[in-house]
Amino acid sequence: MIGHSGGELGAAVAAGILEFEDALKLLSERSRLVSQLPTGAMLAVKASESVVRQLISNFERQHTGEWIDIAAINSTAEVVVSGTSDAVIAFGNCCKEENHRARPILASHAYHSRAMDPCLVELGVIAGIIKFQKPIAGTTFISATKAKEMKSEDFDERYWQDHLRHTVHFAAALKILATENCDVFIEIGPQPVLSAFAMAELANPSNNLIFCPSMKKNEENVTTLGMAVAKLYVAGCDINWGNWFGSKRSPHMALPCYPFQRVKFWYEQNSEARGSPGLNLTSPRIHPLLGHPVQFPIDQKLFYNKINVNDPSLTYLKDHRVGQRVVMPAAAYLEILLSAATEIFPEMASGPLTVENLLIKAPLDLELTVILHTVITKLPVGEEFQVRIHKQLDKEDGKVVYDWKLQAEGNFRRPHSKLVNGDADLETLKVRLSRVDNVDHIYASNATAGIQLGPEFSRIRKLWTGETELLAEMELPDGSEEYKCHPVVLDGLIQAVAFR
Numbered sequence: 001m002i003g004h005s006g007g008e009l010g011a012a013v014a015a016g017i018l019e020f021e022d023a024l025k026l027l028s029e030r031s032r033l034v035s036q037l038p039t040g041a042m043l044a045v046k047a048s049e050s051v052v053r054q055l056i057s058n059f060e061r062q063h064t065g066e067w068i069d070i071a072a073i074n075s076t077a078e079v080v081v082s083g084t085s086d087a088v089i090a091f092g093n094c095c096k097e098e099n100h101r102a103r104p105i106l107a108s109h110a111y112h113s114r115a116m117d118p119c120l121v122e123l124g125v126i127a128g129i130i131k132f133q134k135p136i137a138g139t140t141f142i143s144a145t146k147a148k149e150m151k152s153e154d155f156d157e158r159y160w161q162d163h164l165r166h167t168v169h170f171a172a173a174l175k176i177l178a179t180e181n182c183d184v185f186i187e188i189g190p191q192p193v194l195s196a197f198a199m200a201e202l203a204n205p206s207n208n209l210i211f212c213p214s215m216k217k218n219e220e221n222v223t224t225l226g227m228a229v230a231k232l233y234v235a236g237c238d239i240n241w242g243n244w245f246g247s248k249r250s251p252h253m254a255l256p257c258y259p260f261q262r263v264k265f266w267y268e269q270n271s272e273a274r275g276s277p278g279l280n281l282t283s284p285r286i287h288p289l290l291g292h293p294v295q296f297p298i299d300q301k302l303f304y305n306k307i308n309v310n311d312p313s314l315t316y317l318k319d320h321r322v323g324q325r326v327v328m329p330a331a332a333y334l335e336i337l338l339s340a341a342t343e344i345f346p347e348m349a350s351g352p353l354t355v356e357n358l359l360i361k362a363p364l365d366l367e368l369t370v371i372l373h374t375v376i377t378k379l380p381v382g383e384e385f386q387v388r389i390h391k392q393l394d395k396e397d398g399k400v401v402y403d404w405k406l407q408a409e410g411n412f413r414r415p416h417s418k419l420v421n422g423d424a425d426l427e428t429l430k431v432r433l434s435r436v437d438n439v440d441h442i443y444a445s446n447a448t449a450g451i452q453l454g455p456e457f458s459r460i461r462k463l464w465t466g467e468t469e470l471l472a473e474m475e476l477p478d479g480s481e482e483y484k485c486h487p488v489v490l491d492g493l494i495q496a497v498a499f500r
Contacts (some may be wrong), residue, residue: 001175002142004194005072008163014188016136017152029126031162033119035048040110040357042071044080046101048438052079053277055098059091066090071112074199076440080168082110088221099465116165124157140180147172147212170194174201180244184235186212186228189404196450203324203452210235211324273389282337287312288482290339290374301343301376305400308369313479316488317366319454328364329457331490333389333408338484340376340387341412358410364391384413433464441494472496 003011008423009027020028044051049070056068066087072080081091088104095102110116132155135141146160147169174197187195192213196260203209212228215221233239285292291305309317309326320329334355342355364370371392378385391403438462443453462473472492480486 001139002144002170002173004074004144005168006192007189008144009286010153010188012141015139015141017042017132017141017150017155018130019133022130022243026127026130026160030123033123034109034111034164036114037084037109037115037118038378039108039115040082040115041085042080042082042105042107042110043088043092043095044074044078044103044105045095046078047095049073049079049275051100051438052081055095055100056081059094063087065112069110069113070167071110073171074168075171075174075197077200078197080105080112081106082113084110084115110168112165112329114165120161120165124161126162128157128467140178142173143174144168144170147176155415161456170197171201178202183208184210184212184232186214186232186238188214190215191217199450199452205403209324230482252279267374286343288340288479289336289487290343291372293343299378301340303340303374303376304371305372305374307366307372309366313482316456316477320459320491321361321452321454322352323450324452326366328407329487329491330358330360331487333360333410334358334490335483335485335487336374336389337387337410337412340374341385342484344376344385344412345414352414352415354413356411356413358408360408361406364407379411382413386411395472396409420474426471430464433466433469433471434463436463439463456488457491460496463496465496469498 001015003009009018009023013020013023040409045055047055052070056070059068060066066083068081068087068091070079070084071491074080081088088110092104132152141150143154144150145159145166145168146154151202154395161426177198178201185198186193187193192211195211195213199209199211210231212231214225214228216224229239229244260336283295285305288311289305289307291303296300296302307314307317307328309315317328317332318326320327321374329429337355337358338353341355345353371391373392375388375390376385376389386409388409389407392401392405393405414478438495439462443458456477459477460472461475464471474489474492477486477488
């Protein structure tokens, strides 16, 4: 069991350390005491602990009399700070000036800061009369306040004073979970916020961690909880189905009384031929993502491709995961548009092109093989072309449909103005720009958002940023010569820009 801030009380109840009524008493008395204090504010900063401490040091040096405390270290890439309302607003502006994203947290007071000091003595008196039990057998309670495994004797009035006053070391507590070989995580709360932090700290392509939220915003509770129970069942957990269904028992189904013969009579057909009847696929694949040109007596240009991440030329896609699923990156769609443009303007193969209005209609799950059709259509005005990328649907809602679903679309054209290609003076750029000390923050930020990037999509080695400029040093992937601009490189540029 692990909790975050006030959530530790709920975790202590679940672990058997606290009685439910005692937890309510402690929480209500804590709330009463805090409500008597001056109001404050809290701010989440997208940066590492060391960076935030340096920002605080600079801020307090420039704003005499103001203070900021670190309230929580949620991950290697997010830290929450507390302070007076005016100080937090000013500190947020300082963060933005240093190109660090910061967002206010809905809080009435400056929790986990020196602002809590006036109520700690009375809180200790209340906590001192509460009795704590041994954890339920087989249950481990990890404290985010102390960043260690706790026993019943470790809980006293001083602990609950520290729990309100000091920093929440959630990232460090997650590291302890990693040593316990935990692979299934159930979050009890209104939003899967902590799961995102756990993904950022623990998940990677080499492990198979399962995260089960109990509630989600804009989703029916029974749907979210049902999906969590399904994940737990598939993971091998023992589910008490009697408690799940309660009195709403489904009727038993009568099975045939004769033995199953287990003979299949389905007509097996080549999926490639079935999915695209009449296609002339004798033409070679001209591009790993765009695929094969298809000959049709129409003005549009058509391309067909079968995307399988086990294809040696596409295995890099396995390192782009969203919520543990392999998903087509936006950079891959962008590369399809660029390669399609090269087919229309072959003389621009090594020159600049303009891509506009790229719109991804839906995420494309690549866990299974997918068939894509790319259609290029000339637009009525000028030399502008539209590209529409469709996915073949074999089934929808369990029914065979053999239809197509629009996945993404965008336009391309020649540049209106002549772009100057020249060698930049890299050393001059480096002097003018600011060096980012730790580019790992980029990937930690992505992981916090639920995007897990493996080594293939983690190729930024050095980064320099400025107000309107950016310089990134990247390691090129194998097979780059097959692409206009390899999706791994394009994605790295997107990562770098987003980091700014």
